[in-house]
Amino acid sequence: MAFRHFARSGRVIDKRAMKQPMVTYIDAADAPLKNTGQIRLYSKDDFAGMHKACQLTAGCLDELAAIVKPGVTTQEIDDFVYAYGTERGGIPATLNYRGYTKSSCTSINHVVCHGIPNDKPLREGDIVNIDVTYIVDGWHGDSSRMYPVGEIARKAERLLEVTYESLMIGIEAAKPGNTTGDIGAAIQTFVEGNRFSVVRDFCGHGVGKLFHDTPNILHYGRPGEGIELRPGMIFTIEPMVNTGRPHVKVLSDGWTAVTRDRSLSAQYEHSIGITEDGCEIFTLSPAGLHTPGLTIG
Numbered sequence: 001m002a003f004r005h006f007a008r009s010g011r012v013i014d015k016r017a018m019k020q021p022m023v024t025y026i027d028a029a030d031a032p033l034k035n036t037g038q039i040r041l042y043s044k045d046d047f048a049g050m051h052k053a054c055q056l057t058a059g060c061l062d063e064l065a066a067i068v069k070p071g072v073t074t075q076e077i078d079d080f081v082y083a084y085g086t087e088r089g090g091i092p093a094t095l096n097y098r099g100y101t102k103s104s105c106t107s108i109n110h111v112v113c114h115g116i117p118n119d120k121p122l123r124e125g126d127i128v129n130i131d132v133t134y135i136v137d138g139w140h141g142d143s144s145r146m147y148p149v150g151e152i153a154r155k156a157e158r159l160l161e162v163t164y165e166s167l168m169i170g171i172e173a174a175k176p177g178n179t180t181g182d183i184g185a186a187i188q189t190f191v192e193g194n195r196f197s198v199v200r201d202f203c204g205h206g207v208g209k210l211f212h213d214t215p216n217i218l219h220y221g222r223p224g225e226g227i228e229l230r231p232g233m234i235f236t237i238e239p240m241v242n243t244g245r246p247h248v249k250v251l252s253d254g255w256t257a258v259t260r261d262r263s264l265s266a267q268y269e270h271s272i273g274i275t276e277d278g279c280e281i282f283t284l285s286p287a288g289l290h291t292p293g294l295t296i297g
């Protein structure tokens with residue numbers, strides 16, 4: 001198969017194709033419940049299972065819009081996430097995940113992702129990402145949104161708008177025939193055109209029966225690179241966008257990722273499934289609160 005891209009002399013004749021790693025696709029029903037490096041293709045019923053888990057997550061993120069305000073602690077937010085999910089048949093996937101002990105991630109201001117809920121109150125002007133994943137009947141619904149805390153600075157507001165738009169532009173590129181590189185390129189072009197930067201050290205991921213599965217979904221790249229998208233694939237897109245430089249470091253708690261230059265960072269995340277003619281966004285807000293606190297969305 002791979003030799004198709006070489007002339008008889010062995011010279012590479014299709015540079016684009018050569019940038020696509022060798023990958024195999026497998027019917028999710030035949031695949032073992034571990035990351036084998038193959039790409040699971042899920043069925044219609046599987047999509048229904050994902051939809052249910054993801055709508056629980058999206059419902060929680062909707063409720064949080066009224067809860068996030070100055071004075072509330074991220075631990076109180078986490079307690080709400082735990083109660084909301086478990087009262088409705090969901091289990092937070094992050095609980096005891098690789099030693100993580102909370103039901104959500106709460107990432108404030110220059111925290112890029114994986115902020116750990118604690119007892120410090122939110123302050124007027126903060127921006128906070130809340131990332132929730134519920135497991136329902138074995139399906140993982142993974143989504144996050146940004147929440148402004150009271151009035152925020154104009155630059156912070158623009159960061160949230162650009163980050164949300166970049167997610168939706170990435171989702172538009174998520175269709176059969178395109179590649180994961182088309183998604184990354186669309187996001188990167190839009191973000192950099194707005195003079196912000198895309199974090200390279202974290203990416204989206206296959207999701208479904210597993211929390212983090214093949215393939216990685218990079219939020220930067222070139223059109224045509226990466227893996228071909230096929231109907232039945234399920235993954236997240238979750239761009240992290242900084243007002244400053246893209247570089248991050250992880251704090252000594254082993255989780256909290258922050259911008260090295262302490263610039264502001266934002267992220268929105270959806271879980272999606274590739275269909276015959278595009279994709280289904282499983283984690284769409286039932287209440288239309290796609291961008292809480294903003295006028296766009």
Ligand code: MF3
Nearest residue numbers: 094097100105114131133142
């Ligand atoms: N929900 C995050 C994601 O989008 C993963 C959080 S894992 C944790 O992939 F352990 F940090 F909670």
Ligand code: CO
Nearest residue numbers: 142236238269
């Ligand atoms: Co995710």
Ligand code: CO
Nearest residue numbers: 131142143269
């Ligand atoms: Co997430």
